[in-house]
Amino acid sequence: MxxxxxxxxxxxxxxxxxxxxxxxxxxxxxxxxxxxxxxxxxxxxxxxxDTYAANLARQRQYRFVFVLPEGPSQFTETLRAALQEAYASQIADRVVLRTVSVPANDPHAIVRALRALDTDRLDGVAIMAPETPQVRDAIARLKEAGLAGVAVATDLPNSKRDYFIGINNLSAGRTAGLLMGRFAGGQGEVLVVTNSMRSRDSLERRLGFDEVMKSDFPAMTVLPSIETYDDPARMASVIADVVENRPGVVGLYSMGLGNAPLLDALREAGRAGDLVVIAHELTPKTREALQRNELAAVITQNVGHLVRSALRVLRAFCDEQSIFEAQERIRIEIVLRENLY
Amino acid sequence: MxxxxxxxxxxxxxxxxxxxxxxxxxxxxxxxxxxxxxxxxxxxxxxxxDTYAANLARQRQYRFVFVLPEGPSQFTETLRAALQEAYASQIADRVVLRTVSVPANDPHAIVRALRALDTDRLDGVAIMAPETPQVRDAIARLKEAGLAGVAVATDLPNSKRDYFIGINNLSAGRTAGLLMGRFAGGQGEVLVVTNSMRSRDSLERRLGFDEVMKSDFPAMTVLPSIETYDDPARMASVIADVVENRPGVVGLYSMGLGNAPLLDALREAGRAGDLVVIAHELTPKTREALQRNELAAVITQNVGHLVRSALRVLRAFCDEQSIFEAQERIRIEIVLRENLY
DNA sequence: GGGTAAATGAGGAACGTACCTCATGTCTAG
DNA sequence: CTAGACATGAGGTACGTTCCTCATTTACCC
CATH class of the missing domain: 1.10.260.40 (lambda repressor-like DNA-binding domains)
Known part of the structure; x- marks a missing residue:
């Protein structure tokens, strides 16, 4: 029995x-x-x-490192908080966790950080970083040393990562497109902004956004992407320009980070709550903007889920156990004012 | 160290x-x-x-029962499948699970089933059933016997349940209202259907829906709720009536179960894809309808999450451990054609 | 100050698994 | 046929915890 x-x-x-x-x-x-x-x-x-009995006998430790972008992004701060929270909970049983911060846009520094990892004292690595050939090689080294490696939030499709934990950005862009089209009524011009189009995430989102706009809302015009390079002043001038010279603009899609400056600029220009604004990632700022009707929708991924998933998947790979796919699939969430929870 | x-x-x-x-x-x-x-x-x-070592030494078993509505509802079938899946996974470590089916709308039968539970051979119960005074008493008995008890999907707010795992239906209705208003462009009439308004879920959803329609879309008219009592013929006639006599109807909100007959009726009447239709619960049928643009949006809760959460929470109560709230909060998910995953 | 009850200590077995040693059994090549 | 390699068995200890017994110490009351 x-x-x-x-x-x-x-x-x-x-x-x-x-x-x-x-x-x-x-x-x-x-x-x-x-x-x-x-x-x-x-x-x-x-x-x-019985994994738990086995781990007990074996004195198993899961030594993981999370490599995360440094800098004052609301998203990564939320991520760090979630990581702390998960670490304090059951999920992190027998896990010894360390985080390493790397400059988000300095591939050299990222590679240096990855190389600096002592593979003998480590069982797995979770990485959130843009993929470059050097990064790819650095990951290959980790894999050769027998570590588990997962990509978090940003995929590293050409690297030998074991798993990607995050959303499909093409679908995220398509979702944004569908929402924009329906919310804006299928007419008018749409502005698309991002901090940088060099990021794979932005590229994919833009691609998906355009696909849907073209097929489902042919009467709408999507303007070329505007890059703000993390510069609030630039953001302000972009918005000011729209207000003055682009009366046809009905919607704004913010694909990347930097929603705080965007929202500030909109308020400044007096257009907050007027345009259909869709942004990514639920943070304190975007949450507040939803409540104030300044954002029409936020497309996000549950960050708590992200880190718990990363921990579970890393463990599964360390133990050569199979992964419960349904549990690890990160959903593209649509957040409106009413389902902010 | x-x-x-x-x-x-x-x-x-x-x-x-x-x-x-x-x-x-x-x-x-x-x-x-x-x-x-x-x-x-x-x-x-x-x-x-170390809970796992303790459980090992103690030969701990978690004996749980899930009391679920019987009958051929797509939602409960999905739920059962998710339960099976979770049971086969890590989460159900040391859990011995049984399910009991009860007729959804027969309070007597529900009470009988609850009374029949052998409290000596049980550690926890998860219940999905409408609350009645008798049900409340039956739950009180279980609590007195020292069992953990959680309400799943449908809350039992006046019973001595330890926890409710599911969404806030008022917010769900509000979310539907906001989507309806924005998708339909703020003009026209909206039909609201449900299988029965006797269910607390439908009542709350309707309430939330109306609140938002009134405050945010005053130019729209929400028609009185129509009950179909699980009768496909009735559903067909309701839809036929709309097609013939209600040209002003632009949207349809289906609050309860029974989306399959609704979709059939819409197709029959040739209005599928024409009205803005918003329904609840992601199932194979609603999923297909989203893909075919027959549904504009589905408001749902992740059923896999629901059952995993129920298992975790029951365990936590058995062990008198605290609950990781953030992990157990069930989100109101908005699913469109593009974020079906 | 002695008696008694309560508090504490010391130690062991068990849970299911891992990992170790040492002894014994079995096969195969020369 | 036998040495040596290989395969298997037997048994122990450990992991962190629970739960048990039995002995010893401590505190308190009369």
């Missing part, structure tokens, strides 16, 4: 505990035939290893 | 292991003063009990 243990397997297979142990842990010195016998018994009884 | 164990506590407090154990497990025969000494040591070292 109860869950079978290694002892049951031993009995069932007609071998000793030691042999069962050797088979289950893939230790050498067992004949093929015996291995088969044990595996058959495992099958028959439906044995599943 | 490492996590402190009971042995460390014993040393630190200058008492024996046995005494530490007595204190930690609230067993009698320890002086107040000694208890204080031990607790101080726990504080000082930041000791946290």
């Amino acid at each position: 109860n869950k079978p243990t290694v002892h049951d397997i031993a009995k069932e297979a007609g071998v000793s505990l030691a042999t069962v142990d050797r088979v289950l842990n893939a230790r050498p010195g067992v004949r093929e035939k015996t291995i088969a016998k044990v595996n058959a018994a495992v099958e028959r009884l439906g044995y599943v290893r | 490492n996590k402190p164990t009971v042995h460390d506590i014993a040393k630190e407090a200058g008492v024996s292991l046995a005494t530490v154990d007595r204190v930690l497990n609230a067993r009698p025969g320890v002086r107040e003063k000694t208890i204080a000494k031990v607790n101080a040591a726990v504080e000082r070292l930041g000791y946290v009990r």
